[in-house]
Amino acid sequence: MSSIVSIRKVVKGYVRGKQRVEVLHGVNLEVEAGEFLSLMGPSGSGKTTLLNLIGGLDRPDAGEVVVAGERLDRLPSGRLAKWRARNVGFVFQFYNLLPVLTAARNVEVPLLLTNLTRKERARSISAALELVGLSDRASHKPAELSGGQLQRVAIARALVADPRVLVCDEPTGDLDRETAESILGLLQQLNRQHGKTIIMVTHDPRAAERASRRLDMDKGRLAESCQEAA
Amino acid sequence: MKYLVLVWAGLWRKPARTVLTSMSVVSAFLLYGALSGTMVSFDRWVGQITGDLAVLWTASRVDMSAGLPIGILPTIERIPGVQAVDIQQGFNSYFQDPKNGVGVEAIDVARRIRYPRPFFTVSEGALEAMQRVRTGAIVGTELMEKYGWKVGDRVPLTSGVIRKDRSNIWVFDIVGTFDVTRTQARADQVWVNYDYFDEARAFGNGTVGGVISVIADPGQATRIAAEIDKAFANSPNETLTRSMGDLIRAEIDQITDIKLIIDIVLSAVLFTLLFVTGNTMMQSTVERIPELAVLKTYGYTDPVIAALVLVEAAALCLISALIGIGVAATVLFPLIGAAFRIGTLPMDASVVVTGVVIAVALACVIALPPLWRVRRLNVVDALAGR
Numbered sequence: 001m002s003s004i005v006s007i008r009k010v011v012k013g014y015v016r017g018k019q020r021v022e023v024l025h026g027v028n029l030e031v032e033a034g035e036f037l038s039l040m041g042p043s044g045s046g047k048t049t050l051l052n053l054i055g056g057l058d059r060p061d062a063g064e065v066v067v068a069g070e071r072l073d074r075l076p077s078g079r080l081a082k083w084r085a086r087n088v089g090f091v092f093q094f095y096n097l098l099p100v101l102t103a104a105r106n107v108e109v110p111l112l113l114t115n116l117t118r119k120e121r122a123r124s125i126s127a128a129l130e131l132v133g134l135s136d137r138a139s140h141k142p143a144e145l146s147g148g149q150l151q152r153v154a155i156a157r158a159l160v161a162d163p164r165v166l167v168c169d170e171p172t173g174d175l176d177r178e179t180a181e182s183i184l185g186l187l188q189q190l191n192r193q194h195g196k197t198i199i200m201v202t203h204d205p206r207a208a209e210r211a212s213r214r215l216d217m218d219k220g221r222l223a224e225s226c227q228e229a230a
Numbered sequence: 231m232k233y234l235v236l237v238w239a240g241l242w243r244k245p246a247r248t249v250l251t252s253m254s255v256v257s258a259f260l261l262y263g264a265l266s267g268t269m270v271s272f273d274r275w276v277g278q279i280t281g282d283l284a285v286l287w288t289a290s291r292v293d294m295s296a297g298l299p300i301g302i303l304p305t306i307e308r309i310p311g312v313q314a315v316d317i318q319q320g321f322n323s324y325f326q327d328p329k330n331g332v333g334v335e336a337i338d339v340a341r342r343i344r345y346p347r348p349f350f351t352v353s354e355g356a357l358e359a360m361q362r363v364r365t366g367a368i369v370g371t372e373l374m375e376k377y378g379w380k381v382g383d384r385v386p387l388t389s390g391v392i393r394k395d396r397s398n399i400w401v402f403d404i405v406g407t408f409d410v411t412r413t414q415a416r417a418d419q420v421w422v423n424y425d426y427f428d429e430a431r432a433f434g435n436g437t438v439g440g441v442i443s444v445i446a447d448p449g450q451a452t453r454i455a456a457e458i459d460k461a462f463a464n465s466p467n468e469t470l471t472r473s474m475g476d477l478i479r480a481e482i483d484q485i486t487d488i489k490l491i492i493d494i495v496l497s498a499v500l501f502t503l504l505f506v507t508g509n510t511m512m513q514s515t516v517e518r519i520p521e522l523a524v525l526k527t528y529g530y531t532d533p534v535i536a537a538l539v540l541v542e543a544a545a546l547c548l549i550s551a552l553i554g555i556g557v558a559a560t561v562l563f564p565l566i567g568a569a570f571r572i573g574t575l576p577m578d579a580s581v582v583v584t585g586v587v588i589a590v591a592l593a594c595v596i597a598l599p600p601l602w603r604v605r606r607l608n609v610v611d612a613l614a615g616r
Contacts, residue, residue, distance in 0.1 A: 048614070057527060058610050078531050085529025092613065096524040100239040110528045112232050157528075169613075 003066075004165060004197050005031035005054055010063035012049055023049045025220040026063070033164075036191040036198045038208035041217035047201045048169055050217070054199055055167040056084045068164045085113045089158030093170035095150040097142045103153045104129065104138040110161040128156040131194075132186060148179035155186060159196075166190065168200040172207050184210040233538060236525075240542045243518065248546070251510045255550035255592075256557070258503045259585055263558025265492045267581040268566050284448040286455050287318070288441040291470040297437035298467055300428075305461055311445050311454045314345040318440040319424055323389035323400065325377060332373065332387055334400075336424040345444060349411050353381075356406020364426040367402035370417030371409045379404055387420070392432045400430075443471075500588065508596035511543055515600035522604060523612030532605060539600050544593040551589035555582055 007029040013022035023046045031037050031054075039047040052058040053065050056072050065072040068087045075083060089110075097106045104125050111121045129135050132152040142150055151171060158166055168187065172180035188210050190196045200211060208214045216223040241248050288306065290296040300317065307315045319336040339360045346352070352368060360366040369379060379385060386401045393400065402422055410417045428435055445454050455471035462469045515522070522535055559577035 049610075052610050055527070057613075081526065081529045081531045083529075084527065088527075090524075090527045092524070096520055096613075098236075098239050098521055098524075100242050101235065105235055105239075108235070109525065112236070113529050113534075118232075 002033055003030045004033040004035075004068055005029065005199070006064070006066040007050075007053070008064045010050075010053060010060045010065060012046075012053065012058070012060050023220050024053075024060070027220070027222055029215070029222060031197065031199060033197055034191070034195050036188065036210070036212040037200070038211035038214045039199065039201045039217055040203070040205065040208050040214060043203075045217040046220040047217045051167055051169055051199060051201050054165070055088050055090060056080050085110065085161065087164050089161065089163040089166045091151070091154050091158045091166065091168040091171045093173040095142070095154045095174075097150060097153060097157075099142050102139050102141055103134060103145065103149075103156075106142070106153055107156045107160050109157060114161065124160050125156075128160040129153075131159065131190075132156045146179075147175050148182060151175060151179075151183050152186065155183070155190075159190065164197060166196050166198045168198060170202055171200060172202065172204060180204070180207065233534075233541075236538055237542045237545060240514070240518065240538065241546060243514065247510060247514070251507055252546060252550040252553075254506050255503060255547055255589075256554040258499045259551040259554025259589070260558050260562070261499055261554075262496055262585060262588070263555035263577070263581065264562045264566065265496060266584070267555070267558055267563065267577050269489055269492060270578040270581050284445050284451070285474050286443040286445060286451060286458070286471050287474050288443065288458055288469045288471040289439070291459070291468040295439075297434055297439055298441060298469065300436055300438050302462065302467060302469075303441060306441055306443055306458055309443075309454060309457050309461065311447065311450045312443045312458075313446050314341070314444045316341045316345060316347075316442045316444075317424060317438040318442050319427070319438045321389055321391045323387035323391075323420075325385065325387055328388075330377070333419045334387065334389070335419055335421050336427040337421050338424050342421075350408050350417075351411060352408045353406040356408070359405035360421075360423055363403055363405055364423055365401065365403050366405040366423060368406045368408050368421040369404050370419050371407050372417040373420065374404075374407055376418075381406060393430050394432045396432070400427075442474075500592065504592065504595060507543075507547070507592070508599065511539075511546075511596050512599050512603070515539060515603055519603075519607065519612050522607060523609045526607070526609045527613070535604050536601050539604055540593070540597045543597040543600075544590060547589040547593040547596070548586065551585050551592075552582075555585045 007027060010024055010027045011022065012024040013020050015021075023044075027046075027050060029050070039050065041047050049058070053060055053072070054067055056067065056075075059065075060073050063073070068083075070083055070087070072080065072083070098109070101109075107125045107128050108121055111124060114121075116124065125138070126135070129138055132155050134149060134152050134156065137145060137149060137153075140149075142153070145153065151174075155171075158168075166187075171187070172183050175183060184207055187198055187200065191198050191212070198211070200207070202208050288298070290298055303315050303317070306312060317336075317338050321334050321336075323332050323334050324330050325332050337360075339357055343357050356368045360368060367385070369385075373379070377385075381404050383404045384401060385404065386399050388399050390398065391400070392398055400422075402420065408417060408421065424438075443454070443458065445451060451473055455473075458471045459469050525535060555577070563577060
């Protein structure tokens with residue numbers, strides 16, 4: 001299998017107040033296409049920073065970030081935005097849905113940037129909602145849905161434009177155990193049955209167990225792989 | 231068009247706030263529509279009722295209420311370009327009760343027969359009857375209906391103009407009626423014989439309030455007006471000649487500089503609105519920073535997000551402004567027209583266009599701080615809640 005994510009000697013720091021804090025210290029990472037990778041580690045270890053670099057939301061101070069064949073650290077911001085629209089789907093801990101829009105309209109958000117017709121968009125939305133088991137909630141607004149349903153809508157939104165990589169930042173962090181299990185099951189299904197490459201940051205070891213590979217991060221460095229397959 | 235769903239979502243994120251902000255914009259543009267619209271429409275109305283008349287008005291340069299000797303008419307009549315001249319002499323009175331005000335115009339009947347006043351139709355034989363009956367009066371149909379008068383009635387009118395017999399009650403015999411052919415004119419006056427009025431009054435005999443000159447070519451109005459005034463320069467009766475439209479506008483200006491006051495009030499209102507709406511837009515944008523960050527993660531570029539914020543501000547301002555101007559046109563204008571007794575004023579298109587331009591400019595200005603905020607938006611920080 002070929003690498004869909006290739007990170008070499010990446011350094012990343014932030015200026016907080018008057019101090020510069022280095023978060024990633026020369027990180028290397030290869031992720032194969034179709035992998036389900038979990039990144040674990042304590043708060044401040046740099047996992048979300050690494051995830052943001054993979055998702056094209058941020059740029060490294062040094063090193064190379066190649067995702068889906070594109071050298072992200074060299075792309076100007078406008079092209080990077082367009083690259084994100086085509087290649088990455090994001091799932092957040094707190095769902096980040098637009099409260100005024102229905103589930104279907106929320107799922108439509110990434111599709112508005114495409115050239116799809118209204119009918120084609122409607123078909124894609126319907127398929128994405130069906131995939132996450134929420135066809136009957138299409139016209140519901142976020143306030144009318146449970147936490148698990150909200151995350152399913154967020155996953156449908158992440159999937160609807162058929163991205164190559166799904167980037168999930170603590171997708172079960174705001175859910176109870178039972179709901180979290182069902183969301184992880186859904187992610188697993190997307191990975192196994194639909195071949196989606198998933199990179200998930202989590203604090204939860206049980207969530208990490210669902211991934212095909214687990215990496216631990218500590219103090220800005222990736223530890224050796226301690227898990228292969230779930 | 232497909233992005234309108236996001237604009238709509240932004241507008242209705244906090245419905246109560248949007249409605250209240252919209253209402254403040256509606257109120258401001260209601261005021262704009264009513265004040266500015268009335269001024270423009272009033273000006274247009276003055277132009278309509280006087281512009282196509284090609285009529286000049288001559289009064290005393292010293293004091294408009296002082297009057298001019300009636301003997302100046304032949305001199306004006308001889309000035310090239312003047313087709314006809316007529317007198318203008320009016321006074322206020324009331325019927326039975328001071329609340330029942332009646333405007334009286336003393337007319338030169340012979341001239342009125344020769345040069346019928348435009349916009350007015352006189353009942354058949356009424357002017358000829360006036361020539362026979364010195365105390366005769368031709369009454370507007372509106373007034374006839376109001377007081378239930380009939381032709382042949384004798385009506386006493388009380389006035390501030392004192393008669394030679396020291397009475398202030400003027401009695402007239404109704405010999406006919408007149409009506410109007412334009413909605414802007416009113417059939418609510420009484421026309422009486424100037425000869426009788428002038429002979430009977432105790433003071434100001436032989437004078438008229440002003441002289442109306444009908445001219446052949448409106449393009450020559452300035453030259454003819456100057457020539458009329460030149461003819462009486464350095465005389466005891468210096469004149470000031472203006473078009474009827476200018477006269478009405480000057481009378482309005484004598485009360486106060488209404489336009490200046492309106493401009494000041496509107497500027498203050500729009501300036502206040504700028505802060506109120508701008509603050510709301512800024513609040514709304516700041517609250518939505520995480521949502522805007524999510525849009526960015528999904529590939530929405532800065533220009534697209536900026537356009538969404540701008541269109542949202544424009545939609546709020548434009549829709550509210552049009553509602554405000556619309557209410558002013560449909561609800562306030564008839565009320566203002568009725569209050570000034572000038573019929574229903576039409577809303578001038580220039581007021582709507584200017585209102586739209588102001589609303590769009592307002593939207594652009596109030597969208598600037600949110601746009602600046604969005605431009606500086608760092609997705610990573612926003613998603614992390616920083």
